[in-house]
Amino acid sequence: MQYTKKDLGSYQLHLIKTDKYKTITIKVMFRRRIKKEEVTIRNILTSLLVQSTKKYDTKRKMNIEAQELYSSSIAFDNTRLGNYINTTISLNVLNDKYTEKGNFNKALEFLNEVLFNPDVEDGKFKEKNVDIIKTREKTELQGLKENLGAYTAVRSLESFDKNSPVSIRMIGYLEDLDSIDGKSLYDYYLDMINKDNVEISVIGDIDESEIVKEIKKYFKLRILKKQSTNISLPLKKHRARRLFAKETVDANQTNVNMICTVDKLTDYERKYVLPLYNVILGGGPDSKLFKIVREKNSLCYFISSRYKALDNILVIRTGINRKNYSKTLKLTEKVMNMMKKGKFENEDLKTAKEFFETSYDQIEENPNAVINMYLAMEYLGLDDIDTRRKMTNKVTKNEIIKVAKKIHMDTVFTLEGDKDEEKDI
Amino acid sequence: MKKKIFKGLDIEYYRETLENGLEVVLIPMLDKKNYFITYATKFGSDITTFTPQNSEEVKVPDGVAHFLEHKMFEQEDGVDPFTFFSKSGTGSNASTSYNFTQYICYGTKKFTENLRYLIRFVNSPYYTDENVEKEKGIIAQELNMYNDMPDFQLEMRLRQNLYHTLPRRVDIGGSVEEIYKITKEDLYTCYNNFYSPNNMFVVIGGNFNHKEALKIIYEELELKENKPYPKVEEFNEKKEVRIKNDKFKSSIEVSKVALGLKIPKNDLGNKDEFTKMLYLKMFTRLLFDSSSKFKEKVIEEKLMTDMYTEWENAYKYLTFYFMAETESPNELLKEVKSELENKDVNEEDFNRMKKVWIANLVRKSDDPESMVYDAFDDILYNNEIIPDKIDKIRALDFKELKNIIKKIDFSNISTVVMTPNK
Structure with a gap:
């Protein structure tokens, strides 16, 4: 696997040459500082870009073209990374070896069409298409409450800090839909392709000089000034008094999310110690929370913790019977205290290290993971894999205990299911 | 070995x-x-x-x-x-x-x-x-x-x-x-x-x-x-669906519909089960896939926002499931039914879909887990590995497709409408 980075002025090109895969993946990433009021319009815009183009002016024609290119796929998503919103549009296509000569170039042309030849008339996206996407968004937004887990996640972060980017709903906002039209979408599109930071990554069995030539031909971006903002969110001190928030729904299960703040960490702690702590605490079926809350006390089916490094928080989530709420909370706190007091074995730490060993091993099996790894090295300051292996192995039990003391349960959000559960003894 | x-x-x-x-x-x-x-x-x-x-x-x-x-x-x-x-x-x-x-x-x-x-x-x-x-x-x-x-x-x-x-x-x-x-x-x-x-x-x-x-x-x-x-225990399952039309309310925001088409395997002639399944999947892909006229129409007419289809192999039956989110449940169901009954498939789409399926098999072969699950299904349903799936897809014949879908009784359908309870 051979990595090269090229600065093409307006954007960086990351090339990873490998014959490991039968496919070639190209990822184009647009990123800028996140603003709550831009999420909905950005979601609609990205959906519109893959809805139709000038040349393929219906979704059906677009899909037929993708199928003709031996089932190529164009996928997009919008995610928040700390202070940034990242829009990724990616193309995955079989290598010409498995299709026919010229197929890859045609696929590149197709991607170019999607990104730079939008289906616009008189400076506006066509209202018919805008309408289709808005209708779908509306349904999705209305349906958020139906997905209890997702709704709990969103509401818990809003309770935690409604003014921080951490609580921005990536699904968007119903109230923003009305004001979005073909004109505002096209303006936003121009703003995005002219002002966002852009990264292009290509991975597969590629000819380097050939691909640079092709990319230069298609991606004629003219981004003048690169934006720079700290990616990580600022530290937040935990409340003097824990916040408890609750809503009730017509459901069988009660969903609980606990948001924990993290005190100031060193770079080493953030990259290596806390991730290990998290695996031991609630990273999987071998974790303390799983073993104690689920296996020993039969209180839940799922319980897990997740560390969001860029947001400086750790989130614990579970689904229980409402009558077991206090018991579950107490046990969770007990487990967190055990970690603080060092009541876990060296063996637990060793196992957590193995977990990362395997995930490092597996990165190269997945083209997307490889791309993300190089991007993370570039923008999140992560180390290369060899360094990561070395540093992960170095972490000691005392370092875990030290970090455990920096974690504080700050907000507990409960989505209480109020269906009578008499059957569930 | x-x-x-x-x-x-x-x-x-x-x-x-x-x-x-x-x-x-x-x-x-x-x-x-x-x-x-x-x-x-x-x-x-x-x-x-x-x-x-x-x-x-x-x-x-x-x-x-x-x-x-x-x-x-x-x-x-x-x-x-x-x-x-x-x-x-x-x-x-x-x-x-x-x-x-x-x-x-x-x-x-x-x-x-x-x-x-x-x-x-x-x-x-x-x-x-x-x-x-x-x-x-x-x-x-x-x-x-x-x-x-x-x-x-x-x-x-x-x-x-x-x-x-x-x-x-x-x-x-x-x-x-x-x-x-x-x-x-x-x-x-x-x-x-x-x-x-x-x-x-x-x-x-x-x-x-x-x-x-x-x-x-x-x-x-x-x-x-x-x-x-x-x-x-063997089941003496009747061919006819148990209830044809049904509706109920639940705590949801947007209505949903489901449709099931129940087909006795015997109705479809004596081809092997894998090939029968390929033809059936081809049929519904052509009707409801992202490149289908149906999908374009119902989305443009705002009859549907999202949908999902699946086939089930259940004892002596093969059952097709269609589920969707919609503001207009009855109109949508009418469209789905008439789409099934019209059986409007064309050879160009058929050939393109064969190409897509073959490409997807090649793509999947990059991943051990996908290879394992393909073999898993082979053993589960056929008791033997099917090593030449690409050839089997290539061999699919358009006339045979039309022939097989003629044998389906499209009246044996059950539908459910789920609406918000407020």
């Missing part, structure tokens, strides 16, 4: 059947770093009533196969299998379906130890009154989680309306009420009758040595005894 090849994919596999009937498929992919192992039994939630040899009929509570799967992770030596696998950074899990239960592990290290352990732990049941009791709260929460999902409620309602007697009417996990009746004796009875080598199989893909793998499988399983396969 016979070396064979998946035609057109540059991938070899090895096939063996042990004397006691255990089926083995090994797919070494040495350019990968990881491996994926599944050890499975053809026992799932479909079976709740059966008669072991020289014994009386047994009826166990619904959801027993799934309960048993959970309890496999309880070992007499107190070692938790999750912990064992985690020590080498290996992931593990299990799942239960209507017609199988599987135990998996996947990772990059300690292949031989992990394979041996996977087989051993699944071969050593340890059920006690206490550990069975303890699991009930956990599974109740799992069932509640599903019961709170609107799509799940809708699908279960449709299943109840499609089938009169088939266990596919009941959730794989059973109900909270039923699982509280489960005892350790129920688990042992099921285990002893259905976790026998002649009802089980192992499929492995990825980076491993096939000779070493086979050696371990022989060492661990060659001497495992078979219990004669019990007589399993």
